[in-house]
Amino acid sequence: MCGVAGFILKKKKSNKNNIKKINQILDLISYRGPDKKQFISNESYSFGTNRLAIESIKNGDQPIKFENLIVGFNGEIFNYKKLIKINNLNSSHIDSEVKLIAYLYKKYNEKFLDLIKGQFAIYIFDTNKNELFLARDKYGIRPIYYMNETDFVFASEIKCILKYAKDKINFSKSSLAQTCFFWTNIGDTTSFDKIKILPPGQLLKFDGKDLKVKRYFQNQIIQQKDENDITNDDFYELLNKAVTNQIHGEVGHACYLSGGIDSAILAFLLKKKISNLDTFSVSFDNSDYDESKYQKKLSTFLKTNHKQIKISSKDIANNFSKVVEHAETYLFRTAPVPMYLLSKEVKKSNHKVVFSGEGADEVLLGYDIFFENRIRKFWSKFPNSKIRYKLLQKLYNYLPQFKNSRYFEMIKDFYKKNLGSTDDIFYSHLVRWSQYEQIREYFNLNEEKYNAENLVEQFLNSLPKNFKDQDYDRKTQIIEENTLLSNYLLSSQGDRVSSANSIETRYPYLDENFSNYIFKIKSKLKAPGIKSKHLLRKSFKNFLPDEIIYRPKFAYQAPEAKSFLSENHTSRIAHEYFENIKNLNNQNSDSIYDLFKKIKHPASSSRIGFRENMAFIIGLSDHCLRNFKKKYSNNNEK
């Protein structure tokens, strides 16, 4: 992992000025790459990298000049040594990933993206053609933002662009609406109107005038493998290979251990290669969220050097604004905060790289939403059935309102919403998205363009063209990949909070060979009925304790709104937010004041309703983003 930044001036300025600028913006993200800062600059452009040295520590400085190309990147190319071999390259000449990228680009142009496997954000400037090329990995593990206004400027983080820009940049109301609707931004939207993100699997070309963005990676649609074609051994080997490929670099590797099966399997596979494996966990003093029993069991079983941090509500409140400063976007829940504090702990142990289980729920069908979708479809065929809806109770058994059948009888109607609309291409997400109508009321989102149907249409336009042709499980996967996975789990809760502590995350479940293979296996084999991640559990059942293998899903959550505010306590950040509400023009201040009253109400429950909580956290993050913008803006505008 590294931090990259650069700009192309539409009107030349002195190189001295440009050097000052590139230094200034790289310094803002020095935590992404504390090992070395370098840049190449002249009167027309500057390109730089803060390097976190992991692979080719001695030879990998960047950006490099490779004939007419200037090349830098953030990330890892996991098949880099293999590509050197296949292309018969002289490894003393091509002795780093960045040089390999330059070589491959020269030889294959943009087609080289089909050859490299990894997690990356790449920039290449062709000094002959004066053309800039940017590309981002297929799942969007590493970020890259850009803005094409007075100048063209790009960076790993938004704060660099804010600091660079003389242009007036406003908050994006679309981003606020999208977060209220989808829980994340969609497409190329960021929380700032003129700043875009290059979406996962896409590339960008800018020749000084024209800007082109296109998708280079299409989603897999083929689903053909039947039971006979995949054995437990195959599956084990595939994942083992994914993990082995990602043990890449000349530094040590650690692993997160949540207590669930995904990270348990990663730690198990890593431990076979790394005898003194360090594992790290978050625990909570609130038992509703705590998984430490399973974490301890696993670390003892796997014999890892285990470190655990305990998170209190106070930690959530004290670190939320710092986390928004790194996430640089609206947040709908607090769960990135513990991950920020955990990566700090990893850093303290002198690590640079940590493995994490993200992606397993998407690739191997782990999320409840896949099964909620199946159950609703099944129920819709006989809506008056007294039995069919009860499967939902089985599915959400970890939530108190489901565990108790009496409660459940009362809430089942919640899931009946749009039950008959099974032809809707977004059927799987209709219940989740229907909450928008309530959440938007807290914000000033009355304009027509923020109506549900317009947001959905915008989302559809951002998806691959073949989306509509997929089966319903694959559709659900694609929706998740393009919302929660890339724009939240891998960013706000992933890259952004770990990079903040100079830690790089690795995600073997998103390994390209692994995930592509898994996509070809029929859904009913991956997860028949409502058996989530069945194939994964089956393949590893002989290697881990039954308690872990057959442990029902327990979604990672952290203490929410009540951490900031309760009957007798108002955190500093909540107080500041309260004082500032009148200035937050996107928020409906009367409704937010009511919300404060409700959370502080002596008779309110320890966990407030989902929507109210989401509105509060989004509203609070809006307040924090204002401070963020003030801190990093160049022109001191408010």
Add this chain to the structure above:
Amino acid sequence: MKNNNQIKKEIIDYFKLGNPKLKNLKKFPTSESLISLGYVDSFGIIESISFLEKNFKIKIKEDEITLDNLGSIDLMSQLVFKKLNEK
């Protein structure tokens, strides 16, 4: 001693606090399930019960958690009224 209308008002006020959409309705729906109408989400049921217990200092037993007792604001206030009278 609170009468039925006072109880109902306290419940309605609480629901309105966290729900601008409900607050802005011309006529607050008191005879239908707020969940079926889409105003309360699945977490809402626990929250509602917790509110009734804490606010009115009553205890709602497991077997009282039914749509017949809690399926609307009217029914909720009747239950609370009954419980307060039993005290």
